[in-house]
Structures are given as C-alpha cells and as structure tokens.
Amino acid sequence: MAIVWRILVAIGAINFIVLFIFVSIATLQFDTILSGLIQERLVVIADRVRVPFAAVANLGLPLSTVRNARAILEDARQDDSNIEHIHVYGQDGAIVHSTSRTPSATLSQTWPAELHSKGIKEGLRIETENAFIVGADITSPTQELSGGIVIVYSKSQARTQVLATAASLGLTAGLVLAGMLFFGWGVLRIALSEHVRVFGGILAAYDRFERQFWRSSMVDHEGDTPISGLGVSSSTFDSLLKQSETRYIDRRDKPF
C-alpha cells in the first residue's frame, strides 16, 4: 500500500504547486486589471472636473479666480467615497483650490512638473503604496500651462477587493485539491491493485518459505495459488528461493 501513498504524495505535491502558481498569477492579474480600470475611471473624472477651470484658463484668467471652485471639487469628490482629495494647482505649482484643509501636507512638489512633461493627453498616473494619483493639466489657448487637476484616490478598498479575491481563489483551489486527492486515492487503489497483489503474492511466498524453517518441516504447504503479474510470478520466486537456499547450504557446509 505504500506505493499508493507515495504516488498520491507526488500527485498532491504537483497539484498543489500548480494551483498555487495559478492563484498567484490570477491574483496579480486581477490586481493589474482592477488598478487599470480604476485609473481609467479617474482619468475620466479628472477630465470632467477640469472643464470649468479650462474655460477660465481659455479666457486667460488665472485659476485662482474661480469662485465656487471648492464646490465643484467637492461635488466630484462626493461621487466616490474613495476619493481622498482633489487639488487644483496654478501655474507656479502651488495649490490654489483643494478639498483638503491642509493641502500642502498632501501635495508632492514633483507632480506639477511631471504633469507638464507628460503632455495633455497622457496626464499624470502614479501609484503609491496607498493611493492612485491621477492628474490632468489645464492649458491656455497659447499652449501655456495654466495649472492642473490632481485626484488622490485611496487604494484601501481596491486592496481589500484583491485580498478577498485571493482568498476566494485560494479557498476554491484548496477545496478542489482536497477533492482531487480523495478521488485520486480511490482511483490509484484500483489502478495499482495488480502491483499490490503481486507484492503481496511474493511476500506470502516468502512467508511460507520462512515458516518451513521455524517449523523445521520440509513439507510443502503450497495451499495458496501462485500469483503472477507485472512480468513476474510467485511460483518462479518460490523455486528460485529454494534453489538458492540449497546452494547456500551446500557452500556453507562445505569443508575447508
């Protein structure tokens, strides 16, 4: 029976490795897909928010002159509870409007420069440890940079979703593995029945042989039928055993 276990372990190990790799790759892919979708969405939101500010910039006015800017930003922010802040910054890179009360604490100095270098269509897309940061720039008709919009979006919900997906996948894989092992054990017992039988036959023949020794009887107790399979047979085994025993005894008792 040991062979059944050994093979089951081999199958189980490989199965486990494959499913583990699958869950890992699938989770990573899900993370990528989700991040991509979120960032695309944020780009569309940023595009929407910049419309009133772009109108102002088209007139050549600085962005700080938009009076109900805060309301516009809050309106957009409330569409999705995951949006942490929306900032509008002016030509010099300083924040002119923001949904946050302490904007300097959250804005990084490098973003405006990055935004400008990426161009209008590209926009800013950064992923930090805790947030997605997406931005769109606002240019005047003379292609001068008047400023930009930056949306800071919290990753916590996305992270939870990814972990939940990973857990579901892991659970499913675990259940499948357990089921397959159970099924595999049953199938292997049937598939290996001949091996088990042949081994059993050989060992039984050997036991009979040994029994003759401790009973000190040379009478053949060949009650059982010989078993054969896998290219060997227990009767061959039996005769070889007896032959070799005879030779051994001859050699052992030979006078020096």
Added chain:
Amino acid sequence: MLEQPGRIAARRVVIWAALTLVVSLLVTLYAALHIFEEAIAPELNKRSQLIGVTVREEIERALDYGVPLDSIAGVDTYLEGVLDDFEEVEQITLLSVSGAIAATATRQTQVPGAEIQTKLADIDEPAWISLPILSRNALVGELRLETDPKFVSTRLRNVVLDILVVGLVSVLLLFELIIWVTAGAVGKPLDRIFSLLREQAAGNFKHVIPAPDAGELRRIARRLSDRAIDLSERAGKHLQLPALPQAYFVDIRLPLFIFSTATEISGAFLPLYSRDAGGPEWLTPNLAAIAPLVAYLVAIALVAPFSSVIVRRIDPRRLFIISIPLTAVTMVGVGLGNSAILIAFWHGAMALVYALATIACQEYALRTASRGEDAQAIGSFLFVILGGAFCGTALGGVLANRIGAGQTFFIGAALVLLAGIVGARTIAPKIGERIRQQTVYAREPTGPPAGILLNARFIALILGISVPTNIGMAVFIWYLTPVALSADGVNVADIGRVVMLYYLMQVLAGPIVAQLADGKVGNLPLLIGGITISGLALSSLMLWSGFWPIAIVVTLFGLGHTMCDATQYSQAIRIAESDPRPGTVQIALSGLRLIERLAAIAGLAASVFLVDNIGYDTTIAGIGMMMLTGAVIMVLVQIVTTAQGKSNTVRSGK
C-alpha cells in the same frame, strides 16, 4: 530480467494522475472566472454610473440651450468618444422618451482571442444598463449601455494561457515523477530481488542488496544479503560486499528531464534576446539573432567527434555530475550578457557542457537498452529530452514575459543544479557493456572502420534525412519562427506556446513512432513519410502565412521530425552493424551527429542571407523543397540497394 521496470507500473497510473491534474485545473479555472466577474462587478458598476453622469451632463447642457433631444448634432461622434474611454461598453444608445433611437455608437473592433473564452465562460446575456436623462426634473430620454460579457474573460486570456502552459508542464513533470516513484517502489525492488535470486541459484554469493534499494521487499533482501555476508565471514573475509550492480534507464529520466527543461528555457526568445542586446557595428540584427544559435551548433559539432572517446574514458555518472555546475555557470553568463557576442559565447559554452551531459545520458540509455529495442531506447531518451525542451520553452516564454529574459536564465541555472542533485542520487556508477547484434552480411567489406561513413545507404540517410531535418529544426524552429512571429507583433509568451507545439508533437508521437520503427513498420517508411510531411508543411508557407498557419506548420513539422528523429539513429546503427568491422556504430553515430550540426550551422548562415533578400516565408518554403528532395533521394537509394541486394543473393545462390 524485467525490461524497463519503471515503464510497466507507471503507464497505468500516469493517465489517471494526469487526469486529476487537468480536471482540478479546469475546475479551478472555471471557478476563478466566476470569482473574477463577481469581484470586478462593483468597479464596472461605478464606471457605468460615471458614463451615465458624464453623458447626461453634456446632453443636459445642450437641452438647456433649447435643443430638442432628437436633433442634437454630433452626438454619435461624442458617444464614440465615450466608447474609447470605456472598453467594456459595446454599445451606447440614446433614446428619446418615446423610445425612438436618437443616436447610437457601436464598438467595431473584435478583441483577438475572445473566441478562446467561449469554451470556458458561459455566454451570458449581454448586460445592459439603463440611465435616465433628466432636464429640469423632467424625463427627456434614456441612455442605454450594453456591456461586453466577455470583458473579464478576455482580460484573463493571458492568465488562462499561462496556466495552460503551467498545467502541461506539470503533467509532463508528473509523468516523470510517477515513473520514478513506481520504478523505485515496484520495478527496481522486484528486478533486484529476482536478479539476486538467480545469481544465488547459480552459486554466486558475491552481492548484497542494501535495504533501501528493496522497498517493501526488504525482509527478503535482508535474508538474501545475509547469505552472502555469512559465507564471506566464514571464509574469513570481512569485506564490505558490493551492492548488486543494476542500472536502469529510468535512473536518468528525471535528472535529464529537469536538465533539459533548464537548458531549453530560452527556446522561445533567444534570437530576440540576443538581437535586442546589440553588439559591435558589423553585427546586423539578423546576425546578432543567430549568433548564439550558431555558437550552440559549433560547440556541439566540436564535441561530436570526441564523444566516443569521452564516453569510453569517463563513466556516464561522473560526466553528468561534472557538467552540472559548469552548465549553471554558463547559463548565468548568458543571463548577464549585454552584447550579442557575449551571449553567443556563453550559450556556446553551455552547449559544450550540455553536449557532454547528454552524451553521457545517451550512452547510459543505449547500454541499459534491451536487445532489439534500439529505437525505443533512443526514443525514450529523446522523449525525455524533448519533453524537457517542451517544458523549458513554454515555461521560459511565460517567465520571460513576466520577469524578463535575463532573470529567466538565472531560474534555468537553478533548475540545472536541481537536476544535478537528483542525478547524483539516482544515476548508477556502473553499467554493463552493450550487446552487439550480429547480422548476416552479403559482402566482406575491407578497410578501416571509418569507411562506414562512405557507405551508400549511410550517405543517403545523411543527405536525404538528417541534413534537411536539422536545417529545418535550426532555421525554422529556433530562428525564423520566433523572429517572424515577433515581426508580426506576437508577444514572447505566445511565441513560446507556438514553439512548444513542436516539442509537444514529438513528446506525444515519439513513443508510438519508436515502437512502430522497432516493430512492424520499420525504419524506412517512417523516415520517408516523415521527411515528406515536413517538406510539404514547410513548403505550404508559400501559400499562407500568419500566426495560426505558422502554428499549424510548426505542429506538422514536429510530427514529421518525430518520425525521422530516433528512427534515423536506429537506422544508422543498423547500417553500421551490418558492417562487421568493430567500432563502426560509434563512428557512424558520431559522424551523423557531426554532419547534422555542420548542416544546421550552414543552414543558419545561409538563411540570414536569404531572409534579407527573399523574406521569411520564401526561405522556409525553400527548406521545405529541400526536404522533399531528400525524400526522393531516400526512395531512389533504397530502390538501388534493394536491387543490388537481390542481385547479390542471386549470385551467391542463397
């Protein structure tokens, strides 16, 4: 003696084991698809809401100016812009209150590969969402969004294909592992016990069987061993008695499989990797692409003539183990390489050591083969190597896509070390000599054994089969397929999967072909048939081209090559053994290998020139023509030699 003890036991089990693996993968895949769709639904919902809000704002602005919904101009174009921003939407329709369609936009492009998903995912009803449009608290219309039900599954395509590759690799690995386990637990113990019994029944008590080698039969082993120990003690000698020397082909299977996987890990992307690495001015991109391939072939060609000498001096086990650390070092070298020249150098060095290791294993395979089973022995040996190449190529494609080509080589080096560890445990140090088959020959040939190389049938074999097949393999599979597919814009993982088909064909068809070659069909029909199939397949690329045609041609070429591969070695051995001079077999095999490699090198060099002038497809078709010519040569020579043989028999009055 039991033939190939591992084989009998493993065959029955392996199908079931592979089945459990495949079923568990498919079930998990199916469940994963549903999990994904559920998990991504909230985000998709948010996106739909956003679309609704955005479009509504624009339309409400127009309505505020007094424009009625039906006559808003340019809405179609605007809606198409929305489709650009939101990939999951198939169709947006703007409806007026009465239900009439005011404007609509439909996505035109088909996402490639979407057909694959229809087998795995249910075709749900296309989901559509309705968003009302308000103007000053009055309902003026409706926006209807139709989303693509296959959106998630299409995005999962890469994962599915990668998992497919991992699954196939695992099935092969499982196969080898099961053979190893059953050989160790069933086949070898039985064989050892019976062998020792036969020895002792003949009066030879010189050997013992150590308990671990006997598996569940160790009680028997202990008693039998004790007889030998007792006799030697009584004779006054207290030596450590040697274990029964037994070597089986199964010993090298697992280490060779892992080794082959590791060394072929770059199969999908080597020409691309070296081409992109650049080099000195005179190295054109095409030359850079083939540089490592040429280095590989040159190295193997250099080793080929010395293989018989090497094999006689160093025993297979030591040779294999020496090659391991050297191979690992060279693979690291390739991974670090930042110019095509360096990459070619290290790859060539790897080829040198690889050749030594595989020669060791081939020798092991031949010496442990049963009588009259040459094609099967070489077939099993090739099965393991090609199985490894298959796994390595496919795996390498997936890895290179995710972690980069350089890192993939490092993983390959680690696998090489693993192969060494396994090999150190399983390969036996001593094997017996090969039993020569004596055949009746028609005429007494004279001259040195190297004259076998001038034998007409041997030359026909080389020109008709070996040369075209090897040129086909080196030029078409190693060089042109990755380069041509990459020029079509196919990514590395997909190239890996196409090249994998070639090896898969060899793995699947190999054992059957080997049996047919040794049995009823014989070598020649398979050789001629194989080269014809390959020739026709390659030539067909004159008529069609593209991703799927190349994939099909690769598969057919794999089939044709399989029919020729082990069979040609077996035929070479047969031709050599019909010659009574000693040592002809070794010389024939060495000669065959050497000429194969030289032909491949020449073919690669020529192909670079040809590709620049006449393009990929025509070059490939040219190779196909060469193969068909080879088929004709084989048939002609066969007719001539059969006629000669008949006339000889008539003359000698037999």
